[in-house]
Amino acid sequence: MWTLPPTDSVLQVLSFIAVAAQAMTAALAAGKRSMDWAGVCMLGCITALGGGTIRDVLLGHYPLLWVLHPIYLAIAVVAAIVTIVLARLVHRLRLAFLVLDAIGLVVFTMAGCDVAWQVDASLPIVIVAGMITGCAGGVLRDILCNEVPLLFRSELYASVSVVTGLFYATAFGLNVNDHLWTVLTFALGLTLRLLAIRYKWEMPKFVFSGEER
Amino acid sequence: MWTLPPTDSVLQVLSFIAVAAQAMTAALAAGKRSMDWAGVCMLGCITALGGGTIRDVLLGHYPLLWVLHPIYLAIAVVAAIVTIVLARLVHRLRLAFLVLDAIGLVVFTMAGCDVAWQVDASLPIVIVAGMITGCAGGVLRDILCNEVPLLFRSELYASVSVVTGLFYATAFGLNVNDHLWTVLTFALGLTLRLLAIRYKWEMPKFVFSGEER
Amino acid sequence: MWTLPPTDSVLQVLSFIAVAAQAMTAALAAGKRSMDWAGVCMLGCITALGGGTIRDVLLGHYPLLWVLHPIYLAIAVVAAIVTIVLARLVHRLRLAFLVLDAIGLVVFTMAGCDVAWQVDASLPIVIVAGMITGCAGGVLRDILCNEVPLLFRSELYASVSVVTGLFYATAFGLNVNDHLWTVLTFALGLTLRLLAIRYKWEMPKFVFSGEER
Numbered sequence: 001m002w003t004l005p006p007t008d009s010v011l012q013v014l015s016f017i018a019v020a021a022q023a024m025t026a027a028l029a030a031g032k033r034s035m036d037w038a039g040v041c042m043l044g045c046i047t048a049l050g051g052g053t054i055r056d057v058l059l060g061h062y063p064l065l066w067v068l069h070p071i072y073l074a075i076a077v078v079a080a081i082v083t084i085v086l087a088r089l090v091h092r093l094r095l096a097f098l099v100l101d102a103i104g105l106v107v108f109t110m111a112g113c114d115v116a117w118q119v120d121a122s123l124p125i126v127i128v129a130g131m132i133t134g135c136a137g138g139v140l141r142d143i144l145c146n147e148v149p150l151l152f153r154s155e156l157y158a159s160v161s162v163v164t165g166l167f168y169a170t171a172f173g174l175n176v177n178d179h180l181w182t183v184l185t186f187a188l189g190l191t192l193r194l195l196a197i198r199y200k201w202e203m204p205k206f207v208f209s210g211e212e213r
Numbered sequence: 214m215w216t217l218p219p220t221d222s223v224l225q226v227l228s229f230i231a232v233a234a235q236a237m238t239a240a241l242a243a244g245k246r247s248m249d250w251a252g253v254c255m256l257g258c259i260t261a262l263g264g265g266t267i268r269d270v271l272l273g274h275y276p277l278l279w280v281l282h283p284i285y286l287a288i289a290v291v292a293a294i295v296t297i298v299l300a301r302l303v304h305r306l307r308l309a310f311l312v313l314d315a316i317g318l319v320v321f322t323m324a325g326c327d328v329a330w331q332v333d334a335s336l337p338i339v340i341v342a343g344m345i346t347g348c349a350g351g352v353l354r355d356i357l358c359n360e361v362p363l364l365f366r367s368e369l370y371a372s373v374s375v376v377t378g379l380f381y382a383t384a385f386g387l388n389v390n391d392h393l394w395t396v397l398t399f400a401l402g403l404t405l406r407l408l409a410i411r412y413k414w415e416m417p418k419f420v421f422s423g424e425e426r
Numbered sequence: 427m428w429t430l431p432p433t434d435s436v437l438q439v440l441s442f443i444a445v446a447a448q449a450m451t452a453a454l455a456a457g458k459r460s461m462d463w464a465g466v467c468m469l470g471c472i473t474a475l476g477g478g479t480i481r482d483v484l485l486g487h488y489p490l491l492w493v494l495h496p497i498y499l500a501i502a503v504v505a506a507i508v509t510i511v512l513a514r515l516v517h518r519l520r521l522a523f524l525v526l527d528a529i530g531l532v533v534f535t536m537a538g539c540d541v542a543w544q545v546d547a548s549l550p551i552v553i554v555a556g557m558i559t560g561c562a563g564g565v566l567r568d569i570l571c572n573e574v575p576l577l578f579r580s581e582l583y584a585s586v587s588v589v590t591g592l593f594y595a596t597a598f599g600l601n602v603n604d605h606l607w608t609v610l611t612f613a614l615g616l617t618l619r620l621l622a623i624r625y626k627w628e629m630p631k632f633v634f635s636g637e638e639r
Contacts (some may be wrong), residue, residue, distance in 0.1 A: 034633045036632070151356060205248065206244045416463045
């Protein structure tokens with residue numbers, strides 16, 4: 001979902017891990033709906049790469065990352081197939097996946113902010129772009145699984161993405177966009193997300209039962 | 214959903230009202246599905262700005278309005294939060310909302326026609342662009358709420374948009390695109406929509422029970 | 427969903443037939459959900475033209491075919507209306523539709539590969555573009571009908587598209603992109619799809635019942 005200088009190998013590796021992790025959680029969701037193998041692979045690709053794709057389409061930022069580097073599609077497909085083969089194991093490693101997914105959320109968010117910044121978007125749009133990159137893939141997954149998106153219903157997920165983006169984008173404003181700031185943002189976002197999972201932090205819900213139409 | 218010269222302050226105000234009204238109806242729909250606050254705000258933005266976004270992406274018309282003017286996002290978010298706080302009141306003012314929503318439908322449709330006209334689309338596409346701008350936001354809302362879009366099932370909504378677009382676009386063909394025509398179109402569209410609500414006009418339904426696969 | 431030299435009249439006619447066939451199957455699906463006439467027409471257009479539209483948006487390939495040639499919209503709308511009027515007959519001709527739909531899948535796939543090739547996409551993307559063109563319209567139809575996409579659950583549909591695309595794209599690699607190859611690809615894809623329908627070939631399913639969250 002983002003472009004990195006080849007020297008930035010840590011972030012590059014994290015990005016591959018994030019794509020794989022998101023494809024794997026999507027594959028498990030596909031398995032619960034008895035999709036066939038082709039469907040599992042497609043859902044994995046759409047979930048892992050959908051957020052960045054929507055961001056780029058909204059910003060008119062072409063060509064898309066996976067069109068330029070189809071290796072990302074390959075990673076998502078391989079991750080989906082591995083999940084099919086090792087479903088029980090993947091399920092048992094649920095905790096590890098939550099961490100990988102959290103890494104993905106933060107890395108994707110930062111990458112989304114970077115892209116928006118590169119195309120000279122304003123600060124609010126930089127943050128929105130980060131949130132879309134981090135969250136929209138999961139929304140597509142839930143739509144295709146015929147569910148109300150989990151993102152809209154529970155957990156601090158979008159909010160972690162917004163806070164991460166806010167913190168990260170502040171650096172753009174201050175012109176201190178160096179490696180230290182990237183590391184700080186990553187640590188902040190990841191900590192927030194893991195705390196939210198550990199202590200089951202949630203946004204308040206809006207429950208309304210009247211007929212709206 | 215559209216760009217207006219700053220002098221056209223009436224239409225500008227109507228457009229803000231329309232965005233707010235659509236975000237509010239979306240927020241009520243979100244409340245019926247117990248979404249959390251972040252979800253309510255996101256659904257509000259997607260519903261209010263989704264129609265124009267889809268139109269612009271289909272026409273390749275960049276940058277998107279809300280990317281250029283994030284104030285539209287802010288209006289939708291504020292409207293969604295107000296709805297959370299004042300849900301009972303908003304619900305009771307249902308009638309007022311139907312009128313605001315109707316204004317939104319007509320204003321969005323005209324704005325969509327304008328944009329398509331500016332990018333030299335043919336007349337059929339001008340009308341389709343108006344319809345997408347007016348209607349697609351509600352379709353996104355219903356998909357995200359996991360329902361068959363209301364648009365496809367009932368009421369004269371798309372049809373009002375098409376008639377409004379046809380009437381409005383006729384003026385482009387005749388080169389009489391002045392303020393009078395805008396006012397006339399607005400009055401025609403709004404009247405049609407309100408009559409459709411008042412007298413429960415509906416398109417005939419196509420009911421078919423055979424297995425298609 | 428594709429551009430053809432006017433001399434290529436056979437493929438042109440096949441493309442019109444494919445658009446009509448996909449709009450008709452969509453109309454039957456709409457009838458099962460009691461959509462109104464406007465909804466049936468919209469679902470027909472989205473299903474028939476959605477695959478190519480998504481491909482073009484992802485590749486940044488503007489203007490869209492139906493924006494340039496609104497006749498495609500007209501064909502889809504007319505096909506949807508014919509289906510409303512002749513629902514029983516259309517239903518009884520189910521077998522013929524499966525063949526038309528198979529033709530559509532293969533023709534759309536080849537057209538998608540052509541477009542991606544024209545914009546200098548790499549070979550994997552050429553194949554993905556073919557698959558999106560052939561399959562994504564049906565996914566949109568199922569999402570709008572509030573179902574888990576059939577594509578992800580059963581039948582060799584995406585796989586036929588991938589094999590067709592692979593075979594077709596090989597010719598690009600070998601620089602033998604002439605009419606014979608087009609005919610061969612068409613025959614191969616159509617045969618595969620019809621055999622898959624006849625003998626109910628299916629991909630293995632991935633069934634997983636654990637909680638993934």
